[in-house]
Amino acid sequence: MHRPPAAEAEIAAELAAVRPALLTRYTAELPGARSAVLSRLWRALAHEPLPWITGRVRGAHGLALRLADGRTLYGPHADPYATSAYVTEVRLGQELHVDPAGLMAALAVPHGAAFAAELADSAASLALSRADAAHPEQWPVGVPPSEGRGREAWEWEQRVTDGHPYHPNCRSRPGFSVAEQLAYGPEHRPVVGLGTVPVPADECLLTGDWPAELRDGERLLVPVHPWQTAHRLNRSSDPWRSAHPLLSLRTLALPDGGPHVKTALSARLTSSVRDISPYSIRSAGPLNDLAEQLTARTEGLLHITRTLGAVTAGSPDLAALLRESPDMYAASDERVLPVAALPLTGLPDSPGWTAAFARLALTVGLQLLDLGVALEAHGQNLLVILSADGAPRRLVYRDLADIRISPVRLARHGLTPPPLTGRLITDDETALRRKLFGSLVAGSLAATAGSAAPLGAALATALPHLPATPDLSALRASPVPVKALTLMRLSPRTPGDQWASLPNPLVLEAGASAP
Numbered sequence: 325m326h327r328p329p330a331a332e333a334e335i336a337a338e339l340a341a342v343r344p345a346l347l348t349r350y351t352a353e354l355p356g357a358r359s360a361v362l363s364r365l366w367r368a369l370a371h372e373p374l375p376w377i378t379g380r381v382r383g384a385h386g387l388a389l390r391l392a393d394g395r396t397l398y399g400p401h402a403d404p405y406a407t408s409a410y411v412t413e414v415r416l417g418q419e420l421h422v423d424p425a426g427l428m429a430a431l432a433v434p435h436g437a438a439f440a441a442e443l444a445d446s447a448a449s450l451a452l453s454r455a456d457a458a459h460p461e462q463w464p465v466g467v468p469p470s471e472g473r474g475r476e477a478w479e480w481e482q483r484v485t486d487g488h489p490y491h492p493n494c495r496s497r498p499g500f501s502v503a504e505q506l507a508y509g510p511e512h513r514p515v516v517g518l519g520t521v522p523v524p525a526d527e528c529l530l531t532g533d534w535p536a537e538l539r540d541g542e543r544l545l546v547p548v549h550p551w552q553t554a555h556r557l558n559r560s561s562d563p564w565r566s567a568h569p570l571l572s573l574r575t576l577a578l579p580d581g582g583p584h585v586k587t588a589l590s591a592r593l594t595s596s597v598r599d600i601s602p603y604s605i606r607s608a609g610p611l612n613d614l615a616e617q618l619t620a621r622t623e624g625l626l627h628i629t630r631t632l633g634a635v636t637a638g639s640p641d642l643a644a645l646l647r648e649s650p651d652m653y654a655a656s657d658e659r660v661l662p663v664a665a666l667p668l669t670g671l672p673d674s675p676g677w678t679a680a681f682a683r684l685a686l687t688v689g690l691q692l693l694d695l696g697v698a699l700e701a702h703g704q705n706l707l708v709i710l711s712a713d714g715a716p717r718r719l720v721y722r723d724l725a726d727i728r729i730s731p732v733r734l735a736r737h738g739l740t741p742p743p744l745t746g747r748l749i750t751d752d753e754t755a756l757r758r759k760l761f762g763s764l765v766a767g768s769l770a771a772t773a774g775s776a777a778p779l780g781a782a783l784a785t786a787l788p789h790l791p792a793t794p795d796l797s798a799l800r801a802s803p804v805p806v807k808a809l810t811l812m813r814l815s816p817r818t819p820g821d822q823w824a825s826l827p828n829p830l831v832l833e834a835g836a837s838a839p
Contacts, residue, residue, distance in 0.1 A: 331425075331444035335452055338502035349455035355422075357451035359409040361443055362424040364492040366411045368810035370402030372824040376433050391431070404806075404826040405770040405779050407489045407667070423447070424492060435814045442496045442813065449495040452502065453485040453511045477650050477660040477707060478568045478577040484664050485511045489703070489771040491809045499555065499591050508551055510569040516576055518585065519553055519561025520545035523637040531608045532633040535646070546637055547644045549574060549587040556590050556641050571662060571704045574598055575723075577649060583632055586645040586723075599640035603746055604725050608634040608645065610742035611724040617739050618692055626688045627653040629722040650707050650720040657712045660720060663768045664703030671714050672772050675781060681708065681716045682769050683786035688719050689764045694793045696733030696741075698759035700726045702767040728759045757798055758805040758823060765799065766806040766826055780829035787830075803828055 332354060339347050370380065370387055379390035382401065389397040399414035413422045421427040425444035428436050487494035497505060506512045522543040530544065538545040545564070553561045567576035567585060574589035588600045608631040615628035629648040636643035654660045661669070672678045685708075689701055699705070699721055707720040731741035732751045750756065765783075773779035790796055803825035811822050 331441070331448040332451075335448045335502055339452070342503045343456075343506060346452075346455050350451055353451040353454040354447070356409060357447045357454060358423050359412050360450060360486065361447045361492050361494065362414070362422070362427070363406070363409045363411040364490055364494060365424045365427070365443065365810065366399050366414060367402055367404060367406070367490060368492065368808070369397065370399075371404050371806075371826055372808040372811045373822075374433075374811055374814070376431075397431075403776050405766070405773065405776045405829060407771050407774050433814065435816060438816075439810075439813050442493050442498070445498060446493045446496040449497055449505060450486060452505060453487075453495055453509065456506070456512050457485050476577070476581070477662065478570055480659075480661045480665040480668075481571045482510045482513050482568070483668050484571060484662075489664075490767075490806075493809075493813065497591070497593060500551070504551060508549070508569060508573060510571060510573060514569065515566045516569055517550060517566050518564045518576065518587070519548050519550060520564045521548050521553075521557065521559060521561050521637070521642060522546075523642070528635050528637050529602055529605050530633070530635045531605050532612075532631060532646075534633045534635060544635055544637075546635055546642055547585050547587055548642070549576075549589045551591065552587060552589050552641070571664060572598075575647075581649055581651055584629075584647045584649055584722075586647060588641055588643045590641050600634075600636060600643035600645060601640050602636050602643075604645075605634045605636045605643065607725075607742075607744055607748065610744055611727075614697070614729070614739075614742045615724065618695065618697060621695060621737075622688055622691060625684065625718050626692075627718065627720045628724070629720065631724075647722060650722060653718070653720050654709050658717065659710045660707050661710060662703060663706045663708060663772060666703075666708070666772050667774065669714070671710075672774065672778075675778065675785075677714070677716070678773055678778060678782040679785035681772065682782040683789055684708075684716050684719065685764060685769060686783075686786055686790055689760050690790060690793060690795055690799075693756060693760050693795050694733070694791075695737050695739060696730040696735075698728040698730075698756040699763070700759055701764040703771055706764070706768050728756050730756055757795060758821075760795075761799060761804055762806045762823070765829075766804045770829075776827075776829050780831075783830055800830060801828075 336347065339350055369389055376392045377389050378392050381388045386398060386400045387402055391397060395417050397414060397416050400411060413420050414427060416430055424447060425440045428440035428443055507514050508516055522540055522545055525542055525544050528544050534544055547564060548561050565578060567578050569576050573593060575584055575586045577584050590599045612630050619626055619628055629650055632646040632648065634645040650660045666672055689699060692699060705721060705723050708716050709718040709720060711717050727748060728750050729748050730751045731749065734741045770779050773782055805823050806826050808822045808824040815822065
């Protein structure tokens with residue numbers, strides 16, 4: 325029997341106070357939200373190198389996981405690329421579990437109690453997001469017709485209710501009340517009033533141009549998110565402009581095609597505490613220059629949004645970036661969509677469309693990797709420009725803050741390495757391939773395809789048309805690297821990314837079994 329975790333009851337109580345009309349729909353969405361989070365968790369249990377899982381046995385009717393304490397966990401076969409909520413229950417010994425938080429608590433593994441609380445929050449917040457989803461008549465499923473500009477990219481971003489397609493913490497937002505989720509979460513379609521904090525210019529680190537409207541004499545006005553003002557800054561802010569929150573929540577689009585504003589919203593979303601470091605501010609200019617070199621090599625298939633200006637006022641808690649809007653790269657008869665929103669259009673239902681998109685994305689991703697830059701091309705950073713009939717034409721990439729750059733590869737192709745050191749710079753082949761393959765193949769392409777079979781089919785169709793490189797050979801022959809997201813949440817004392825290996829979808833497409 326399911327006992328609702330505290331997070332579900334807390335959200336219900338707050339919802340009854342601030343938006344009572346949503347309460348019935350929220351309650352109805354809870355079982356599906358639990359299943360969605362449980363499916364993400366089951367993927368991790370089936371494929372990540374968790375130290376307390378000692379064996380995995382595939383049977384005719386499902387998968388059995390042997391635990392170090394002698395117990396066995398039973399569930400369905402785990403499709404490593406599935407995005408549907410296909411896991412409704414699992415069995416630990418003789419106990420059935422339908423709730424991911426209850427399962428994690430029952431496993432009783434190190435750091436599991438804290439993670440269980442996060443899972444409960446994720447499922448409850450996901451139910452809230454789905455309960456407040458826009459109605460179909462408000463958000464047409466198909467790509468808008470060619471007449472006029474139609475919807476801007478930010479409107480499509482706000483259609484994505486479920487967050488990260490594979491992270492069990494897909495909607496975990498600790499520190500956000502229900503009222504704050506409704507006021508700031510992009511899937512709730514709010515308009516957010518940004519503020520500014522004045523700081524003497526000589527106390528700021530500034531890169532690029534800072535607009536006149538964000539200057540006041542000898543002071544720079546730093547845009548701040550209202551959540552940041554309420555919870556992190558020990559000072560008030562002055563009203564500035566209204567904006568539309570994007571998938572990342574802390575980045576917002578100014579109206580009428582204005583720039584995007586990335587704010588220092590220092591909250592932990594999914595896995596990490598988000599802020600804007602001085603390293604990111606200093607890197608903005610050199611990364612703009614590198615982006616210009618890269619896009620010149622892609623024959624018009626890739627646009628990279630430029631950082632117009634970046635500032636920090638002596639603290640990662642008080643910083644902001646202004647970035648070009650992706651919409652500026654689309655013609656009047658084209659649309660720009662974040663890849664995360666593609667499943668909502670119905671376009672990936674066509675195998676031919678999915679293969680065409682895979683060919684475009686891999687052509688660009690592998691070319692840049694060969695040149696010396698590994699993009700973190702997940703569904704939030706990567707956008708696709710569609711023709712009026714929905715064909716994928718070009719890509720837009722935004723936010724260079726977590727790419728990986730190989731000076732050796734760049735120099736080999738006559739490109740000037742940026743004058744940077746630190747975490748962005750590596751010549752390690754494994755690190756470069758992990759960054760691209762983990763985000764693009766196991767992220768954007770997998771989530772667009774929706775499961776292993778269509779992903780494998782799309783790759784099998786696309787890969788023969790790609791230029792032969794050592795990186796392409798590695799993609800064909802090796803397991804697909806992916807961040808071990810659950811292992812990372814259960815290893816709070818281990819810094820940096822940890823990795824898992826997923827069965828190659830090309831092998832699965834050929835009919836071979838996967839562990």
